[in-house]
Amino acid sequence: MDKTKLETWGNVNVSESYLREPETIRDLRNTIESVGKRGCIPRGLGMSYGDQPMNSSGDVIRPSFSGKHIKYISTSGLVTVSSSATFAELLEQIVPLGWYMPVVPGTSSVTIGGAIAADIHGKNHYRQSSIADHIESMTLMLADGETIRCSKSEESSIFWATMGGLGLTGIIIEATIQLIPIRSSKVLVDRKSFSNFPDLFEAMKSHITSAEYSVAWLDLASKNNLGRGILETANHSDSEPDPLSSYETNPILSLPSFFPDLLLRKSTVSAYNSLRFLSAGRSENNEKIELSAFMHPLDKVRNWNRLYGKTGIIQWQMAVPETSEHTLLDVVDAINNANAPAFLVVLKKLGVSNQAPLSFPMLGWTLAVDFPAKHEGIYGFLDDLDQKLLEAGGRVYLAKDARLDPKLIPKMYPGVHEWRAIRRNIDPDRRWQSDFSRRLDL
Numbered sequence: 501m502d503k504t505k506l507e508t509w510g511n512v513n514v515s516e517s518y519l520r521e522p523e524t525i526r527d528l529r530n531t532i533e534s535v536g537k538r539g540c541i542p543r544g545l546g547m548s549y550g551d552q553p554m555n556s557s558g559d560v561i562r563p564s565f566s567g568k569h570i571k572y573i574s575t576s577g578l579v580t581v582s583s584s585a586t587f588a589e590l591l592e593q594i595v596p597l598g599w600y601m602p603v604v605p606g607t608s609s610v611t612i613g614g615a616i617a618a619d620i621h622g623k624n625h626y627r628q629s630s631i632a633d634h635i636e637s638m639t640l641m642l643a644d645g646e647t648i649r650c651s652k653s654e655e656s657s658i659f660w661a662t663m664g665g666l667g668l669t670g671i672i673i674e675a676t677i678q679l680i681p682i683r684s685s686k687v688l689v690d691r692k693s694f695s696n697f698p699d700l701f702e703a704m705k706s707h708i709t710s711a712e713y714s715v716a717w718l719d720l721a722s723k724n725n726l727g728r729g730i731l732e733t734a735n736h737s738d739s740e741p742d743p744l745s746s747y748e749t750n751p752i753l754s755l756p757s758f759f760p761d762l763l764l765r766k767s768t769v770s771a772y773n774s775l776r777f778l779s780a781g782r783s784e785n786n787e788k789i790e791l792s793a794f795m796h797p798l799d800k801v802r803n804w805n806r807l808y809g810k811t812g813i814i815q816w817q818m819a820v821p822e823t824s825e826h827t828l829l830d831v832v833d834a835i836n837n838a839n840a841p842a843f844l845v846v847l848k849k850l851g852v853s854n855q856a857p858l859s860f861p862m863l864g865w866t867l868a869v870d871f872p873a874k875h876e877g878i879y880g881f882l883d884d885l886d887q888k889l890l891e892a893g894g895r896v897y898l899a900k901d902a903r904l905d906p907k908l909i910p911k912m913y914p915g916v917h918e919w920r921a922i923r924r925n926i927d928p929d930r931r932w933q934s935d936f937s938r939r940l941d942l
């Protein structure tokens with residue numbers, strides 16, 4: 501079998517692996533049993549920013565089971581879905597039936613397996629927690645080929661180790677998830693612009709708990725408007741008549757592979773942000789828009805990561821405890837004053853953490869910032885930000901990481917010792933491994 505070159509969304513890590521696409525459970529078991537010393541790792545759509553679904557010179561398993569993605573949906577909104585289904589596929593089917601996923605990521609091009617393996621959070625973590633909270637049960641194939649059912653009450657240590665475990669405990673085959681009911685496929689959105697970050701932050705703190713969703717987009721690239729931002733809050737619409745329509749996830753534009761590296765320049769980023777501010781200023785309050793347009797605005801342009809050019813993006817996403825808000829202000833200042841073009845800076849509120857040892861969210865705030873990987877000095881700059889974060893009791897989101905110092909893992913994720921013990925128990929020969937697990941010594 502020839503090796504396949506695999507990339508991820510960040511486009512920083514590239515590796516050649518043996519890509520296996522088992523079509524049945526039996527194929528999957530045979531594949532796992534036949535892997536060599538470099539082991540294997542599950543792969544979804546490769547929307548990670550780093551090397552999480554990569555296994556250089558080893559096996560990468562992307563299940564391609566035939567049959568329907570949605571196995572079953574009950575009248576109370578319990579859905580059993582294949583791990584290889586994407587959010588787009590699931591939402592297109594459930595929205596017209598009056599259901600929605602309680603937690604959705606910023607793109608609908610993520611698989612259910614990839615989302616659980618990252619324990620994803622959305623724009624509503626302070627209300628709905630992360631995806632783990634809504635998983636009733638799942639089936640998982642372990643390193644020895646055994647298939648188990650796990651949940652918060654059955655094989656619970658394996659269940660929690662898999663939430664945020666980034667494919668290193670086994671391969672999720674399917675999951676049963678509790679959906680939330682909706683009366684409309686639209687949301688009512690309020691947008692407010694702020695000329696500086698402290699004002700935006702104060703407004704965000706006082707407003708968000710009354711909104712189902714909230715997110716702030718910051719401009720940390722404009723010389724004249726340092727730290728300005730747009731705060732968006734939204735609630736599901738339930739006004740009648742407002743029939744449930746279809747859920748549109750198709751992009752309207754696709755960037756070619758030869759697109760110039762526009763976002764490598766601070767001037768382009770700044771011009772883009774100015775346009776965004778102009779359009780936010782024009783939009784009305786309580787605007788009724790499609791859920792998909794609010795949840796996944798970036799999906800309208802396929803491959804928009806190509807704007808960063810061939811050398812890719814590093815996304816630095818951090819969480820900082822509520823008690824260390826000043827660190828968030830420091831970090832925003834540091835990015836503002838740095839020479840690096842910070843494109844797409846997103847701030848969200850986080851609620852309480854769960855018991856998964858590698859889950860990212862903690863009561864506080866999360867800031868995600870995209871930087872071009874090619875920018876000189878970016879690695880040193882991010883190492884300095886990590887130190888600030890550590891002092892504040894914060895952490896970096898492992899699902900987005902491409903460069904963290906492995907020594908910081910036990911400090912940022914004290915539960916990693918417990919997680920390692922569970923992993924040793926269910927995978928003593930380290931059948932599950934990836935470039936990511938070797939890089940971070942997991």
Ligand SMILES: Cc1cc2nc3c(=O)[nH]c(=O)nc-3n(C[C@H](O)[C@H](O)[C@H](O)COP(=O)(O)OP(=O)(O)OC[C@H]3O[C@@H](n4cnc5c(N)ncnc54)[C@H](O)[C@@H]3O)c2cc1C
Nearest residue numbers: 544545546547548605606611613614617620621666667672
């Ligand atoms: C534009 C964009 C916006 C995003 N927004 C958010 C957001 O709002 N919130 C958030 O939390 N994250 C967000 N993410 C991150 C994204 O949700 C995660 O990286 C997710 O894991 C990607 O899923 P994937 O299906 O592409 O999986 P991959 O990238 O292919 O794999 C990711 C990890 O999941 C594991 N995995 C995949 N399938 C399985 C399986 N069946 N069983 C076990 N393990 C598996 C892999 O081994 C790997 O470790 C965003 C990413 C992008 C690119």
